[in-house]
Amino acid sequence: MGRDPSPATLEVKIHPSRDDAAVHNGSRSSAPIPPRHSRRTSPAGSSSSSSNSSSSSATRSREFSLFKRWIPWLVPCFVVANVVLFLVTMYVNDCPKHLFRGSCVASFLGRFSFQPLKENPLLGPSSYTLEKMGALVVDKVIHGQAWRLLSCMWLHGGVVHVLANMLSLVFIGIRLEQEFGFVRIGFLYVISGFGGSLLSALFIQSGISVGASGALFGLLGGMLSEILINWTIYANKFAALLTLIVITLINLAVGILPHVDNFAHIGGFLSGFFLGFVFLIRPQFKWIVQRNSSSAPSSLKDRHKPYQYILWIISFLLLTCGYITGLIFLLRGVNMNDHCSWCHYLSCVPTRLWNCNPKRxxxxxxxxxxxxxxxxxxxxxxxxxxxxxxxxxxxxxxxxxxxx
Known part of the structure; x- marks a missing residue:
């Protein structure tokens, strides 16, 4: 979607692996998806009689159901998968067996007890266990374990981390799946998570990273582009757009705090934003109305407006080129900080209250x-x-x- 299980080890993909690990922080707020209001087809100045009112009401009721409503099941499965994998990680961690010094937190849980708060304040496993389970480790990705770019988004650094991310996923993801179905939202979630991991790996190349915040920010980005590409079917366009922009900016602003990796957030958001133009495109309103009209028109308007096709093509090309270029740079061991001297401020801005330098x-x-x-x-x-x-x-x- 903070994170920093220990001053020198874990962090929450919210990512800055400033010590030994990073964990993504899920977005703290979920943006409501404004209802898609169909335009009235009755002419202005029509009679306000009860018969006209009933007819208009029936027309609006039919128009509201023009888009299929899906039963969400994939997002709940994602939530269950993340929780189950966290329990498996805690089982593998087995704090009482491997802790050589100090005491485990909540020791009554046995092998599910947590690492000491000094090491992981999020109530979770050690960074060693997370690495073994598939956390993002840039050095290992470079040497053939590219699958970690995807596996890391299903792991979490602690109870606090997994709860925050899964609550965000429920509030954002279920509504999107109802609107667009499991196929499109499933691809949007996974590819955005991959994009967040990729950008994070290009800028933060020490430590480990885990978490689903890149995918969650991808859903936010997809919601924003969906409003833009389906502009004609929204009634309160500017209110919906402003709401999403404010919520996104607030969540990104959290990323400038220490131990929070904004690169995963930014990468996921940009991926989701461009993917929204590709996956979440809708037919224009007039085309839908004519197609569902009782009196079949002689010729239908174009299914999509020209700007929708243009945004689709541009977004697809940018995504393809960006992912290929990013993977080539990563596998060649390129550190993007060497080519951008100010980019590290996107992830942490030093102040008198905190230091952004990693503890060694x-x-x-x-x-x-x-x-x-x-x-x-x-x-x-x-x-x-x-x-x-x-x-x-x-x-x-x-x-x-x-x-x-």
């Missing part, structure tokens, strides 16, 4: 037999731990815990 940790390790001594060089803390088995988190994760 350094540890010294030595191993004797099956015991590992780790010393955090920034605070001098050290710990002697057993190295149990292949499920051992590894020195890097232990260093983050020790220096947190």
């Amino acid at each position: 940790v350094y540890c010294e390790t030595s191993q004797i037999g099956n015991r590992l001594n780790i010393t955090c060089l920034s605070n001098g803390r050290s710990e002697l731990v057993d190295v149990p088995d292949a499920g051992f988190p590894g020195p890097l994760q232990l260093c983050y815990q020790l220096c947190g």
Whole structure:
């Protein structure tokens, strides 16, 4: 759709993997989709008699049902999938087994208990577990694991994170699926999430990232472009447009806070905005009225207006070229910050209250037999731990815990 499970590890794709992980933050507000009001077909100045009124009412009732209403099932399935994957992640995390220092939060939950709040204040797993489950790690994407650009959008950094994102998905996604059906909204959601991950990976190349906020911002972007491309079927055009713009700006403004990756938001929103011109196009109003008229006209008006075709073509070309170019740059290891010195301000604006620089940790390790001594060089803390088995988190994760 904040995030920062630990000062040095997790973040919420809201993305800035400023430490070890990033987690997307879902949009805090959902934009209502204004009803599509059909124009009256009765001429101005018509009689206000009861018969005319009844006829006009019947006409409007028929016109309101010109667009098919779908029963939403895909968005609820997305919600269930995200929640189930979070539970699976917590099961794999198994805090009591792998925590070498300190105590787990809500230990009565057993292996579903959470990492210490210092490490993950969102009540969730460790960044090591998220990486193992498919979080976005740019270095691994470059070396052949491009599937992480999609898998990361189904993972979340904590209870707070998954609840915020899923509530946003319910409020925004269900209404859109009712209007446009599961196929179009499903593609819009997944491709927008991919676009958010792609832009984030091009600008934030350290740490890990998880979350669905890129896809959620894609739905917002799709709603905005849908108003523009279907301009003729809206009654309160400017009110609907202004509402969406204000809500989008508020959500994007949250992204300039520390530990919130606005690049995922921006990438998802831009993807959804252009996809809306492709997937959410409607026939113009007069064409629909004539097609459904009881007296069949000799010739129907064009199904779409010229500007709708133009926006469709431009958006498709921009999306195709943008995704191909972005993937080429990413797989070649290009860091876009080297070509844009001010772009990092889109994700975090430093103030007297916070610092946008990532916190770096350094540890010294030595191993004797099956015991590992780790010393955090920034605070001098050290710990002697057993190295149990292949499920051992590894020195890097232990260093983050020790220096947190």
